[in-house]
Amino acid sequence: MSVVVAAPQDGPLAMICGGGSLPMAVADLVRARGREVVLFPLVGAAEGLPVERYRHHWIYIGQISKFMRLARAAGCRDVVFIGAVIRPSPWHTRFQLRDLLLLPRALKAFRGGDDHLLSGMARLLEDEGFTLRGAHEVAPQILAPEGVMGAAQPGEADRTDTAFGMAYLDAASPYDIGQAVVVANRHILAVEAVEGTDQMLTRVAELRSNGRIRAAKGGVLVKAPKRGQDRRFDLPSIGPQTVEGAARAGLAGIAVVGGATVVAEADTLVANADRAGIFILGLPPGSSP
Amino acid sequence: MSVVVAAPQDGPLAMICGGGSLPMAVADLVRARGREVVLFPLVGAAEGLPVERYRHHWIYIGQISKFMRLARAAGCRDVVFIGAVIRPSPWHTRFQLRDLLLLPRALKAFRGGDDHLLSGMARLLEDEGFTLRGAHEVAPQILAPEGVMGAAQPGEADRTDTAFGMAYLDAASPYDIGQAVVVANRHILAVEAVEGTDQMLTRVAELRSNGRIRAAKGGVLVKAPKRGQDRRFDLPSIGPQTVEGAARAGLAGIAVVGGATVVAEADTLVANADRAGIFILGLPPGSSP
Numbered sequence: 001m002s003v004v005v006a007a008p009q010d011g012p013l014a015m016i017c018g019g020g021s022l023p024m025a026v027a028d029l030v031r032a033r034g035r036e037v038v039l040f041p042l043v044g045a046a047e048g049l050p051v052e053r054y055r056h057h058w059i060y061i062g063q064i065s066k067f068m069r070l071a072r073a074a075g076c077r078d079v080v081f082i083g084a085v086i087r088p089s090p091w092h093t094r095f096q097l098r099d100l101l102l103l104p105r106a107l108k109a110f111r112g113g114d115d116h117l118l119s120g121m122a123r124l125l126e127d128e129g130f131t132l133r134g135a136h137e138v139a140p141q142i143l144a145p146e147g148v149m150g151a152a153q154p155g156e157a158d159r160t161d162t163a164f165g166m167a168y169l170d171a172a173s174p175y176d177i178g179q180a181v182v183v184a185n186r187h188i189l190a191v192e193a194v195e196g197t198d199q200m201l202t203r204v205a206e207l208r209s210n211g212r213i214r215a216a217k218g219g220v221l222v223k224a225p226k227r228g229q230d231r232r233f234d235l236p237s238i239g240p241q242t243v244e245g246a247a248r249a250g251l252a253g254i255a256v257v258g259g260a261t262v263v264a265e266a267d268t269l270v271a272n273a274d275r276a277g278i279f280i281l282g283l284p285p286g287s288s289p
Numbered sequence: 290m291s292v293v294v295a296a297p298q299d300g301p302l303a304m305i306c307g308g309g310s311l312p313m314a315v316a317d318l319v320r321a322r323g324r325e326v327v328l329f330p331l332v333g334a335a336e337g338l339p340v341e342r343y344r345h346h347w348i349y350i351g352q353i354s355k356f357m358r359l360a361r362a363a364g365c366r367d368v369v370f371i372g373a374v375i376r377p378s379p380w381h382t383r384f385q386l387r388d389l390l391l392l393p394r395a396l397k398a399f400r401g402g403d404d405h406l407l408s409g410m411a412r413l414l415e416d417e418g419f420t421l422r423g424a425h426e427v428a429p430q431i432l433a434p435e436g437v438m439g440a441a442q443p444g445e446a447d448r449t450d451t452a453f454g455m456a457y458l459d460a461a462s463p464y465d466i467g468q469a470v471v472v473a474n475r476h477i478l479a480v481e482a483v484e485g486t487d488q489m490l491t492r493v494a495e496l497r498s499n500g501r502i503r504a505a506k507g508g509v510l511v512k513a514p515k516r517g518q519d520r521r522f523d524l525p526s527i528g529p530q531t532v533e534g535a536a537r538a539g540l541a542g543i544a545v546v547g548g549a550t551v552v553a554e555a556d557t558l559v560a561n562a563d564r565a566g567i568f569i570l571g572l573p574p575g576s577s578p
Binding site for chain 2: 191
């Protein structure tokens, strides 16, 4: 994967922010590299983030024209989308007259899987002169390294389960499905689709406590980017809550693709993993899918 | 698929029964064809079934020797496994001395996916002179027909979603995973693994009510046997509760493979589907996987 690191002369970075711990982590890393940041937190998603530490403009989902006007006025050409946006409720959605002209294309982008939505939005912004960047391009330190993070080491059976999970994800990749799976003893316990990783881990914990999964412990959460995925958005990510979910689900560890997975709050994540005895394995960056 | 219909001269049929509506439905169909039935309901799974309508012997999971002794005494050579066994709790498991000799092989069968478990048990019984039969061999009327059952018809989009789901199941089939998926607008909403179809449908209903799935209605539950699956056990099945789950999940319909899917209580299932406006589509028996 080639990583383009933006230099300060690229002007300030516009960050459209959802919720979770990633947006502020990326903003801090970008600023630490000497680049100015302008935040565009989304109403209904980014509440609770300490956005006041940066120049910022709250926007509603759908306010494409307002975003472009403010971002241009701030001198931003590069745009990053980051953070969780779970539920575009009608109360958190606004359109202006100019947006309505773009709406047919935006709606078209909404059909099909998430990939269609995001690549549609990217083309829309790029037609207007912006460049969409991945968080890993502007803050490469946010990516998982190759190798083991933390103290716990995967065993042979864990590595076999990881390879089995990666092979399944490779086979499922053309179907634009959530790219995470839980494997124990070469047996798939759960597959992530719309519900997301955290809810899938909760399900595994429940299936264990009600006896549907016989073994009390063991198994690996395997996450990988989709094959051919545009890595400027929607890279898989893990954070401290992923470790907590994996621990509650009785898993032995978490395997991701190094250089292709965002790690939120890495220090806390590793401390939690060490405390729970859970391994965090970064597979070689070339790992399929 | 070749279907072997056992004739009365094959002797009584031994049915090892778990829970749910299938065991009694199959027993009644077999008796209606003039063949005697001896039930072996499993403690902890088959409680509540009206087994007293047949000769029957309650057995605990693990009582392989007791089963074989009673089945031989009754003149049974053919054995059917049918019904749900969710949780082999220690209280519902018993072993005798002779079972302990078989135990290493039984435990070996427990490793790996469900397919390994079942094919291991089948070999074990066959080594002892029994023949394992599929429910569809002794009661072929239990299988879904090809074509539409009931009043609601699938639309073009539903057929596209069905084909998309079948293609995904085909790709996932080598991984010995639950063979059901929910698809809407060529987007996979949920994949079944250990949790089972009913719980997957409950998840889709929840994701709809909390807005994670945007559209309020639509989508198809697609179920298919695994590629290369031994159809003497573990054929996919649907019943009235599948229709109820699909209705609560806001789905448009259910697609299965005709001739390779067990339908429990077909009359009630069709009546419920008609009331809910849900289509039941039987794909041609040759449909992959």
